[in-house]
Each structure stands twice: as structure tokens, then as C-alpha cells.
Amino acid sequence: MDDGDFSQDWVQLLGHLDRQVSSGQLSPDTAALPDLMSSYQVPGVSIAVGHLSGQVWAAGYGVTGGGTSTPVTERTTFAACSISKHVAAFGALRLVQDGVLSLDTDIRDYLTSWRLLDRAGRQPAVTVRQLLAHTAGLSDTWYRGYAADRVPSLVQVLEGSGPTTTAPVRSTLLPGSRFRYSGSHYSVLQQVLVDATGMPFEDLMRTLVLDPVAMADSSFDQRFPHQRPHLVARGHHIGGTGIPGGWRTQPEMAAAGLWSTPTDLVRLELEIARAASGNSTLLDRDLATQMRTPQIPGGSYGLGTEIGDRAGCRRFGHTGLNVGYTCFSYVWPDSGTAVAAMTNSEDGWEVLTSIRAAADRRYASSLATAPLDDVSGHYVLRDDYPIDVAVTDGQLIFSAPGQQPVTLLAASGGGYLHPGLDLEIRFLPSDGQPHILELRQEGVTQTAKRS
Structure with a gap:
């Protein structure tokens, strides 16, 4: 497979995106990507498609926004939103593989800078696995980010102190009893990783994930977009209003702080697919399999990974929504193909849903039909x-x-x-x-x- 194959496929697919995606079947109600972007006031979209053979095709559409006419290119970086969790999970599992962490060890064995408490001031028993799987029962929190001149530290976020705009992170449900998606799980995980290794989180992820996977246009460092403003997509609220300053700063880096491109995200998805087949030098097969295995019976979330397994559609990866941005990154393992797409708009999910549905139709595995x-x-x-x-x-x-x-x-x-x-x-x-x-x-x- 070469990038010419991808280009030919996706020029056609992006020219006839389905507006009605719930059935999984292509409906007569289609529109070209630029028309969808105009309908939903999405200034910019970036997309990449990659295969296990190593071939990658990428393209940008629209503009970076913020009152400029700078076009989106394949190297334009976007906020990766909650896909940050997916990337951070890969790094955490590499530490498990190296024996620095254990999935089922109480996080009290690692934390030195802060203590997790319940509402009565007691310390519950919570494991690394539960943080990765959103089953630790921590506070229900979505992080909106901060203006660059007033950013709390991670410990302040965990404590709910200083300029922090979210409540303190607490244990509020019985740990391990059920799934509840919350960014607070990954803020605690971030502190666990920092305390266990003694390294700044952004440097740790660069060492464990970004450099080994060749994600050259990605960083958890919140200074990264300021260092290359000409290559940053500026975020937009619903309705097209620009984010003051262009974007928010996220001290909750593991939960929502990654800056990346679809090309880089596709590289990670394909590495996870290789690992799950026993063909990765970065992560062993057992941990990669756990990454994409539901941690609650009947659930759809593994270790930092959203799992799709509906009829005719087997894929895994992650979606994301930050103030000003939306995105998804998935791999369809049976076809060996990954697709990632990112927008600089909170209205972008309608566009992304149509792109993902096109990828489902193109790459999802078929199930044998029983007589x-x-x-x-x-x-x-x-x-x-x-x-x-x-x-x-x-x-x-x-x-x-x-x-x-x-x-x-x-x-x-x-x-x-x-x-x-x-x-x-x-x-x-x-x-x-x-x-x-x-x-x-x-x-x-x-x-x-x-x-």
C-alpha cells in the first residue's frame, strides 16, 4: 500500500461525507468536507491515514484561524485534548514494563508530593490500573484550561488551591466498583509518574513515547505552541468565536495537555497495533493487549483506550474535546490502518463524526454471517x-x-x-x-x- 492509494481513497471519501452516520450505512445525504466545515463554522481540519507498512498520507484543510489566512498543513499542531490520556497511558505502561510501576500496586507507594483523600479525610486504596481505566472513583472533572499568565501547578490542581478553577480531587466512589470517566484520574496519574521517576512529566513523555515513536511535532510542554506560533491552529468556541490568546494552557498535561498532529497520532496507534501483535520493541504484547481490553465487563474502555467493537466495526483509540478543539485517533487493527483527525473548533465533532464513519466503512472488519x-x-x-x-x-x-x-x-x-x-x-x-x-x-x- 502506498500513499497514492490513501490519497485516491480519501479524496473520494472526503468529497462525499455522510451527514447521517447513525446507521453505519452511507446515506444519500452527503457533503464534501469544505462544505461541512462551512456549515459548522469549523476553520481548520487536519487528517492523517497510516498503514502498518509504514505509509502515511496527510492533508490540511481550511485555516489556522485567529483572523489569519494561514492554511492548515500536515505539520500544523492542534490541542490533542483527551487523546493526551491515550498517549500518557502508553508511557505509563512502558514504566510498568520496566518495573518502575506495577498496575495493581496502591498509588500510596509512589506518591510523595500529595495524598489522595476521600471526603472524610481517609486515604483510599487506589491502583495505577484503576487510574488508567477510570475506575478509581475520583472526582468528576473536566478541565477547561487557563490563560497563560495565571496557571496553577499540578499540586494546586489536585488540592483545588491557588488560581485553580476546579474542585479538589477526591475519592468519591468505591474504587474499582464502576467506570466513571474523569480527567482527575489522569491528573493523579501524572503526579504518580512524576513522583515515581523524579522527572518533569513533559520530559518523561518525550523520553518514553514521543521520541521513540518519532512524534516530532508533538509535546506535552505547555510552552510548545508559543515556540512555533506559525504552526499552531488557534482554538474556537461554538459559533466560531476565537479563544482569547489563541488557546488555553493545561497544567493537567496527562489528561488534556498534549499538542500534536494527526500524523504523529497515527504513528502511535500503529505502534500500539504492532505491540498487540507482538511486533513492537517499545511495549510487550501482554500490556498492549490489556491496553485495548475492557477493564469492566461489558465496558468499552481499556487502559487509556476507547474500544469500539460494534457490529462490523472493530477499532480502538481515543477521542478528545478541549476548549476550542475536537479530535479523534483510531486504529482498525484487522486492516492495519489508523486514521486521526483534528479540528480547531468546539463545533468540530459533527465534522469528525462524518470522517470517522467514512473510515469505519473503509477499514472496519467484516463479521462472518452465520446461516x-x-x-x-x-x-x-x-x-x-x-x-x-x-x-x-x-x-x-x-x-x-x-x-x-x-x-x-x-x-x-x-x-x-x-x-x-x-x-x-x-x-x-x-x-x-x-x-x-x-x-x-x-x-x-x-x-x-x-x-
Whole structure:
């Protein structure tokens, strides 16, 4: 595969982006990327596509903003928002591999600069794994950033002191009991990494991740965009209003402070894919596999990684939203292809959703479709919730307790959709045994066995 293949594919794909992406099927309602950008007042978009062969194609669209006509190029840096967590997780796992950290050790063994407390002042037992997986039950926090002349230290953020605009980080849920996404988990992780190594976080990530992965246009250093202002996309609020000063400063670097390009993010995704196949010199297969394995049964988040596993769409990576910016970075492992896209607008997610849907259609793996007669039968989700699947005139009829039977709709990739609900259905083989019925709703997967 060469970059010419990517260029030809993506010129066509970006010329016919779907505005209606919920079904996964290409609808007649399409628009070219520049038209979508205009509709949603998104000044600039950057996109990169890469393959495990080493080939990468990248392009910029629109302008960097801030009242300038400077075009976005493949080297224009954007705030990577919560993709920062994904990158920081890779670095943390390299420290686990080196024996500096242990995934299931209490973070009290590492912290020297600050102590995590609950609301009663007690110190709960929280592990590195729980921080990475957002299961430590810490304060629900989204970081909006600061003007460059009034930035708290990370310890002030954790304590909620000084110029900090967020509440103190506290343990508020039973650690390990459930998933709750919050930037506070990664602020604590950042302090753990700093205390455990004695290195500034931005330098540590440069050593562990950015340099080894050849992410030359990326940095966690909050001075980075000031050092190359001609190569920075300036952020915009909803409606197109520019961010005063161009961007915010994020002392919560592990949670939201990375500056990067889609090309650099694609390089990281492909390295994680290589590691998961046992072909990386940076991270071993077991840790890479854990990175992309749900840490809560039926969940969709691993160790610093969002996991997509719906019908016909197997991918992993991360999305992001900061004040002024939106982005995503994913790899489709079965095709060996990664795509990242970044915008300098809070309105950018509508554009990004259409780009990601195009990537799903192009790179998602197909699931083998089981013969209809093989999947009909009586399934049990739990003792009080049986499900019946029947075949009538070549169609699957789905019956759930207390509901009218419905005809399932065939979906791309071999799965099925409920016609009226947010419900995806797959039939999975089970080691020569009858098929297992898999139901996926709002990112949660449940299974029912055939009786």
C-alpha cells in the first residue's frame, strides 16, 4: 500500500461525507468536507491515514484561524485534548514494563508530593490500573484550561488551591466498583509518574513515547505552541468565536495537555497495533493487549483506550474535546490502518463524526454471517429474560419479554439492528457449541446463551 492509494481513497471519501452516520450505512445525504466545515463554522481540519507498512498520507484543510489566512498543513499542531490520556497511558505502561510501576500496586507507594483523600479525610486504596481505566472513583472533572499568565501547578490542581478553577480531587466512589470517566484520574496519574521517576512529566513523555515513536511535532510542554506560533491552529468556541490568546494552557498535561498532529497520532496507534501483535520493541504484547481490553465487563474502555467493537466495526483509540478543539485517533487493527483527525473548533465533532464513519466503512472488519437456520432458537439473557429468534421467509424475527416481535435489519459486517431501538445484535460461534447471542446497547455488551 502506498500513499497514492490513501490519497485516491480519501479524496473520494472526503468529497462525499455522510451527514447521517447513525446507521453505519452511507446515506444519500452527503457533503464534501469544505462544505461541512462551512456549515459548522469549523476553520481548520487536519487528517492523517497510516498503514502498518509504514505509509502515511496527510492533508490540511481550511485555516489556522485567529483572523489569519494561514492554511492548515500536515505539520500544523492542534490541542490533542483527551487523546493526551491515550498517549500518557502508553508511557505509563512502558514504566510498568520496566518495573518502575506495577498496575495493581496502591498509588500510596509512589506518591510523595500529595495524598489522595476521600471526603472524610481517609486515604483510599487506589491502583495505577484503576487510574488508567477510570475506575478509581475520583472526582468528576473536566478541565477547561487557563490563560497563560495565571496557571496553577499540578499540586494546586489536585488540592483545588491557588488560581485553580476546579474542585479538589477526591475519592468519591468505591474504587474499582464502576467506570466513571474523569480527567482527575489522569491528573493523579501524572503526579504518580512524576513522583515515581523524579522527572518533569513533559520530559518523561518525550523520553518514553514521543521520541521513540518519532512524534516530532508533538509535546506535552505547555510552552510548545508559543515556540512555533506559525504552526499552531488557534482554538474556537461554538459559533466560531476565537479563544482569547489563541488557546488555553493545561497544567493537567496527562489528561488534556498534549499538542500534536494527526500524523504523529497515527504513528502511535500503529505502534500500539504492532505491540498487540507482538511486533513492537517499545511495549510487550501482554500490556498492549490489556491496553485495548475492557477493564469492566461489558465496558468499552481499556487502559487509556476507547474500544469500539460494534457490529462490523472493530477499532480502538481515543477521542478528545478541549476548549476550542475536537479530535479523534483510531486504529482498525484487522486492516492495519489508523486514521486521526483534528479540528480547531468546539463545533468540530459533527465534522469528525462524518470522517470517522467514512473510515469505519473503509477499514472496519467484516463479521462472518452465520446461516439463519443456525441462529434461530431460544436464548437466555438471564433467568427472567428469555429471548426467542425465529426465521420467517428468510428474515430473523426477534422476540423479547413483554415486547412485540420485530424483524431485525441486516447491518454491514454481518450483524443485525433492531428497527426501533439503539440495539445491535450479533451471533457468535462458541467452540463448536450453539451460537451466543450478543446484544450491544449504549456501548454495553451483554450475552445470552441458547438453551
